[in-house]
Amino acid sequence: MANPLLSIENLRTYFYTDAGVARAVDGVTFDISAGETVGLVGESGCGKSVTALSILRLISSPGRIEPGSRMLFEGRDLMALSDSDMRKVRGNRIAMVFQEPMTALNPVFTVGDQIAEVARIHERASKKAAWKRAVEMLELVGIPAPEERAGEYPHQLSGGMRQRVVIAMALVMKPALVIADEPTTALDVTIQAQILDLLKDLQQRFGTSILLITHDMGVVAETCSRVIVMYGGEVVEQAPVDRIFANPHHPYTEGLLGAMPKMGDDRDRLQTIPGTVPPPTNWPTGCRFSDRCRYSWERTERAHPPLFEIEPGHLSRCFLAEEPQRRLTPHEPLVAKS
């Protein structure tokens, strides 16, 4: 990949809590190219959201981005920027769309006001110009009668409308990268599809890159060109979207795909991955997924697997890459046995 837009190398974000050091993000490396939509997938507690907040350097005490983490964005080292330079990046070159559109909007201001605020922060735009901009943005994200809507308060809008407002806020400055943290999770299915279409459409118009955080493989299939699967604060698999669905390598990815409902499937119950994500203060020493894995063996409990290249552009953090015959003898995962 020539000159990625964002290049993250060995990102580690630790939280120093009373219960010990929580290694929420522990050595994450990936790139995002210009105009690309990358899905970041994993269960709750895998480190997806912390990764997103780390990119914006919005980690506050007791959390810390560890020295040695590298984040290059548009050729600039984000870790080396001063606080005020970093603020100029936030909302301007990198913007974020939050999960809960109700709580992501301040209840005491009109939505127009809140969109206008972004232009006022970054362009020192006049009140009038910023307001005009807010109305344009509302129109852009497909809100009918934008002049009137701009004067309304968040509680007067529906959930889908509010999420459109949040997206409008993120796009005011035409950022190069939008980080969308589960933008559709709080919405019902028909609205979800509309919001995803909107994101796709806006991306094509502005050439924005999107890092889409989700746990919904269906959303990934619909929107992303590449997928990064996270587990236990690490990237466990990374591949183009068609490869992930056609030929998942990591047992965790397999599990995520197996947990998706399929058309024409006559099983009564959905398949699940047994157990839960271990606490980030206490990752297993070997493969972090081993106790929930159907193929685990002595080696996976002892040694921590590196990322193996399965084929160009497809990486997997699993020893099955070296011992593929193990896949033929699945067993009950350890957590299910105890």
Place this chain on the structure above:
Amino acid sequence: MTSARARFGRLDAGTRVALVVLVVIYLAAFLAPVIAPYGPTEQLDIVGLKNQAPSFAHPFGTDRFSRDLLSRVLYGTLVSLSVATLAVLVSAVVGTLYGLVAATAGGVVDVVLMRALDALLSIPRVLLLIAILALWDPVPLWMLVVLLGITGWFEVARLVRAEALAAREREYVAAARSLGATGVRIMFRHLLPNVLAPVIVTTALNVGNVIVLEAGLSFVGIGAREPAASLGTMFQDGTEAFAGTWWGALFPGGVIVTIVLCFNVVGDALRSSLDPRQLGAARLGTHTAHLRVASATAE
């Protein structure tokens, strides 16, 4: 959006009465120079008009210096209300800033500020005031405002910090940060409007408290000084000859009680319509009323 009149109509009868009475008292006090028949320290006839019972000429009677009590009560109310209102505003501003800074800064700053506050809270307010006022004699009225103000903001600061800490964790604050807002902008634009409701409630309730406090200090002779009239000094003056001239204590005392009562009624009404935690399952509509009022105050 509803009109002020419609909103007034939805209040319960007690609150409506209290609001009207407060408006009348404020108007009367601030119009004292216009409507008072005599000056507050004017001695009309030290022989013929001493200790007169209420009559048409002197509806509240006269005191032992032959001063018209109605006039004195009007001017006294002006002094007491101004002192209390301004002092409470000082408390609200100082307390809000202090609490906001503590909550926004967090970490060590927060700890230091809050421990300092604990220390301040451990000093009894009345004793502190008595000590200062006893040494500072006579104290100018503006200084009384400042003293009452800067000894009254501790609770406000705690309240604001608690509210701001909760508001700070809301996603819209994270959203504002992710869009490049500075700490100061977040503090004033995103936290302040969301903590105003409880500040308004405590401030309303505090006016009553401070009026009583000021009256108490004046009563023991260290607040506003004779011959300037304040309700406290007049009440004290009146009680000295209470048995014979009941009107001397009744009218200033009555005004104090009325003001405090009205502020408490209005404060409680504000609390139940502004404080979402007090709502319970009671009235659903008031939640949006809370948003409207908060946004109105923000603009």
